[in-house]
Amino acid sequence: MSARIGIVTFPGSLDDRDAARAVRLGGAEPVPLWHDDAVLRSVDAVFLPGGFSYGDALRCGAIARFSEVMGLVRDAAGRGMPVLGVCNGFQVLCESHLLPGALVRNAHLRYRNRPARLRVESADTAWTSAYAPGAEVVFPAKHGEGRYVADEAVLDRLEANGQVVFRYLDNPNGAMRDIAGIANEAGNVVGLMPHPEHAVEALTGPSTDGLGVVASVLAAVHANRTYDEPHQTEGAAR
Amino acid sequence: MARVVVDVMLKSEILDPQGEAVLGALPRLGVTDVNSVRIGKRVEIEFDDSVTNAEEQSQIIADQLLANPVIENFTVSVPDGNAA
Numbered sequence: 001m002s003a004r005i006g007i008v009t010f011p012g013s014l015d016d017r018d019a020a021r022a023v024r025l026g027g028a029e030p031v032p033l034w035h036d037d038a039v040l041r042s043v044d045a046v047f048l049p050g051g052f053s054y055g056d057a058l059r060c061g062a063i064a065r066f067s068e069v070m071g072l073v074r075d076a077a078g079r080g081m082p083v084l085g086v087c088n089g090f091q092v093l094c095e096s097h098l099l100p101g102a103l104v105r106n107a108h109l110r111y112r113n114r115p116a117r118l119r120v121e122s123a124d125t126a127w128t129s130a131y132a133p134g135a136e137v138v139f140p141a142k143h144g145e146g147r148y149v150a151d152e153a154v155l156d157r158l159e160a161n162g163q164v165v166f167r168y169l170d171n172p173n174g175a176m177r178d179i180a181g182i183a184n185e186a187g188n189v190v191g192l193m194p195h196p197e198h199a200v201e202a203l204t205g206p207s208t209d210g211l212g213v214v215a216s217v218l219a220a221v222h223a224n225r226t227y228d229e230p231h232q233t234e235g236a237a238r
Numbered sequence: 239m240a241r242v243v244v245d246v247m248l249k250s251e252i253l254d255p256q257g258e259a260v261l262g263a264l265p266r267l268g269v270t271d272v273n274s275v276r277i278g279k280r281v282e283i284e285f286d287d288s289v290t291n292a293e294e295q296s297q298i299i300a301d302q303l304l305a306n307p308v309i310e311n312f313t314v315s316v317p318d319g320n321a322a
Contacts, residue, residue, distance in 0.1 A: 059306055066303075095306065102308040104248075109255045149252060149309060174253070 003221045005214075006033040006043035008073070008089075010064050014051035015086065015197060022197035023047065026214025035067040040228050044221035045082040045126070046073050048089025050142075050195060060103065060145050061091030070096055076227035082126035082217050083189045087143055090181070090191030099182055099191050100158070101150030106143070107174025115206035116141035116194040117169040118180050122162045125187040126220035130212040137209035139194035141172055141180075146193040148175040148182070158182055166192050188220075240285040240292040244300045246312045247278035279304075292316075 005023045007030050009016045020030035031043050035053075040046070054063035064070060070092070077083045077098055085093040093099045106112060115138050120131040131137070150158070155177055158164050166181035173193070181192025196210030248254050257275040264272050281304055285292040296314045305312040 058304070062303065062306070094308070100308075102306055104252065104309060105255050107253060107255055109259060151251075151308075 003028045003044045003218055004031045004042060005029065005217065006031045006040060006046040008033045008035060008046065008048050008069055010035040010051070010053035010067060010092075012052040012055055013049050013088070015049040015195065016051070018195075019047050019049040019086070019197045022200045022210060023214055025200050026211050026218070028214055028218055033069055035064070035069050037069045038072070040069075040072050040076060042226050042228055043081075044225070044227075045084070045217050046076070047197075048073075048083070048085040048092050049197070050087030050089060053088055053092065056088075056145075059091075059095065060088060061093075061095035064088075064092045065096045074098060077184075077189050079227060080186065080188050081227040082220050084127050084213065084217070085189075085191040086195055086197065087146070087193055090193055091145070093189060093191040098189050099184055100154050101148055101182070103145055103193070104147050104149055105145050106147050106172075111142070111144040112146070112172045113140075113142040114172070115139070116172055116180065118166045118192075118194060119169060120165070121167050122165045122183065122187075124162060125165055125183045125190050125216075127183075127190040127213050127216050128165055129219055130215040136169065137166075137196075137212070138199060138207040139192075139196050139210055140198040140206060141194040143173070143193055146175065147173040148179040148193075150176065155179075161185060163187075165190055166194070240287065240289050241317060242283045242285070242292050242296040243315050243317060244281040244283065244296060244304050244312055245278060245315070246281065246300070246305045246310050247276065249309060249311055250276075252309050278310075 023030040120135045123133045168178045171178045183190045196213040199205040199210035256277045261275040300312045
């Protein structure tokens with residue numbers, strides 16, 4: 001049985017179908033999750049896709065944080081479930097306090113839409129173990145609010161703990177210390193701005209480097225482990 | 239009606255590219271003696287008349303939702319003539 005990877009659709013999510021396709025191409029089973037789902041449907045991991053959840057009202061990701069499903073995701077992440085946030089998903093993870101720091105307007109104020117060259121700085125996470133440390137990958141970046149910021153103490157701590165996961169080789173947005181993606185301390189929660197799910201086929205992407213993200217999480221999921229709430233075991237698996 | 243105003247500003251150490259863009263446009267108006275422009279948000283909240291702790295609730299709203307404390311500061315104020 002292949003691993004079940006939940007893909008959350010918020011009102012305004014755009015990349016959920018591409019994420020599902022990438023998960024399938026990577027050999028896992030995509031499981032659609034809706035923003036007001038009260039169950040995690042026995043998924044082994046969760047992918048928060050890009051887009052403009054709730055129209056980016058107030059701040060990107062600020063409203064999604066309060067959605068029903070994010071309460072479950074936050075709880076399951078605390079118990080070790082792998083969670084990946086890409087682009088808007090990364091913004092949601094920061095707003096949910098699952099990752100430190102914040103993503104703000106690109107320094108040049110323009111929407112940036114082009115392939116981004118990245119270095120994999122840490123292969124010690126649930127979503128990057130299949131990469132060689134220091135490997136260069138190319139994922140498409142497409143965002144207006146992708147500049148990673150945090151205070152110096154937080155940045156120093158991220159660097160010291162190996163929580164900087166992806167770094168831009170050509171910083172497209174003014175992100176502090178060229179940070180493109182980070183992990184939490186445990187390494188099960190990862191967020192990045194560029195899109196691995198758009199780099200899974202030669203026909204449509206600049207590379208197939210994104211498949212490594214799915215390969216990594218396949219190695220990280222535990223057989224027979226479920227993150228469904230104990231009181232929701234009945235009927236949680238559809 | 240209890241009316242509370244929350245002002246949200248980017249922290250001073252966070253670059254405000256929007257403010258920079260406005261600053262850059264000022265010379266076209268003939269204004270050349272401005273050192274800095276910072277842009278924030280003003281949020282006006284109107285509570286039911288029955289609410290007695292509007293300011294307290296506004297603090298929670300501002301801290302939990304309206305501002306992201308990682309990048310923004312906020313102030314909560316009650317305009318004159320309001321029994322908040």
